[in-house]
Amino acid sequence: MSAVLSAGQAAAGDTSAELATESHLAHTYHPLEVMVESGEGAWVTDTAGGRYLDCLAAYSAVNFGHGHPALIAAAKQQLDRITLTSRAFHNDKLEPFAAALAALAGKDMVIPMNTGAEAVESGIKVARAWGYRVKGVAQGMANIIVADGNFHGRTTTIISFSNDPVATDDFGPFTPGFRSVPYGDAAALEAAIDENTVAVLIEPIQGEAGIVIPPAEYLPAVREITTRHNVLFIADEIQSGLGRTGATFQCDNVGVVPDLYLLGKALGGGIVPVSAVVGNSDILGVLGAGEHGSTFGGNPLAAAVGTAVVELLATGEMQERARMLGARLDARLTALIGRGVVAVRTAGLWAGIDIDPELATGREVCERLMLRGVLAKDTHGSTIRLAPPIVVEAADLDIAIDQLEAVLEELAGR
Structure with missing residues (x-):
């Protein structure tokens, strides 16, 4: 199944009104409007059946993927x-x-x-x-x-x-x-x-x-x-x-x-x-x-x-995988500098990406990524973080960066 949500999936998965009016949780978080129901490896599925590549991994708590x-x-x-x-x-x-x-x-x-x-x-x-x-x-x-x-x-x-x-x-x-x-x-x-x-x-x-x-x-x-x-x-x-x-x-x-x-x-x-x-x-x-x-x-x-x-x-296999995929992540992100990205910092499969603040906030970039089937998290204004599970496939990692590139092009042309 494609990583990119169709328009119908995005609409079906939009639970923002439900979350805003029915939540009994104290407002200590400001989550993206996606209702996750299940997960496997680097992917999660929402209640409407939409699939997302998890590029936060619960702030590195899910380093080894969902349901290892x-x-x-x-x-x-x-x-x-x-x-x-x-x-x-x-x-x-x-x-x-x-x-x-x-x-x-x-x-x-x-x-x-x-x-x-x-x-x-x-x-x-x-x-x-x-x-x-x-x-x-x-x-x-x-x-x-x-x-x-x-x-x-x-x-x-x-x-x-x-x-x-x-x-x-x-x-x-x-x-x-x-x-x-x-x-x-x-x-x-x-x-x-x-x-x-x-x-x-x-x-x-x-x-x-x-x-x-x-x-x-x-x-x-x-x-x-x-x-x-x-x-x-x-x-x-x-x-x-x-x-x-x-x-x-x-x-x-x-x-x-x-x-x-x-x-x-x-x-x-x-x-x-x-x-x-x-x-x-x-x-x-x-x-x-x-x-x-x-x-x-x-x-x-x-x-x-x-x-x-x-x-x-x-065994050292996870560490080696993070090194190998991290090099790929760094190369792909570095190529976006000057194209909506101001700076990139990577260490293994962990990246901080500074978005041009005149282009968008980090939150806006993450919201647009969500509609394209990629979950990420912003921090401090225009910075977003990527930390996919170490078990992520190289092709899926490329999909995430492709979607980020597409979001930046959208924002530049709006």
Whole structure:
């Protein structure tokens, strides 16, 4: 079936009036007007039968496609056994998951949680405890260095160090203990460190900001600076990790090993929420029983799915596929610069595309792509993001860029 919706399909699939008048959801999102009903691989189908190429993959949570057979099989098998015990008891799936994930990251310990924001919150708590109990920072004085333009989640503590007014306006008072410096500026980062600094928390690539890729020397410089100052380097790989950028972690692409990895999204295979902090016992071991946890964190269902995800990544095939298709994506998008596109930034199968703001907003481009059978997401005005599942076919990837090219031509001629 063609990726491009016919006029009849587009009309049949238009549920905007229904969504606007019948929704009982709080208005915390502004979704495109498509009602997804099912999905397979890189494709989803709406309630009217229209098919769409999913070029968002749930912000990289669906890196391995919708309904990946190995992940579905792991989930179904576990559903017939037991799904939740809480950490009050052992379960037979958790230690194998933790061991496999630690090995994948080259570390020896894992804190299992549920959402990406929980992983970030956990990392913050670990860093502070390490600062007080190991580094010797005076109680209540710990600070953490972050970067301007960051997005690490939407909990109250996390938005305390955001400089996006949409995330912060009317949500204060905020949690102290954070210092923000320009992203990509290692000298500014080092200047902000003092005797009470316990960690630097950085996205190796800033996703929500528009796939902002720092200079190649930036993360190696952060590693050297943090080591020299006895400060933890925490890499938020929740969006950039687990195959998305053509490596297991984006840090791998620049030859850097942080003290802590923050993982989430793709770790749950698009089936259940799974997140984790991964590091070595000399850091994660600072937490004692009862000091941190989660009712659902490390549950048997999540652990079973998470183990299957790690097994997919352990072969390296997904990472290689993202590298190969990413090169194709970059070449196709780069050819659009000057034809409605101002700039392109790619890392594996992840792209930030700056649309000429005089031509259209990112939202308008995404709406027009939707009518052509391609789902994407805008951010920050005229920037759109593409992050198709790694299982996407090369021909389907070409279809997505063909449709983007057609949308740009439409907008230029209107």
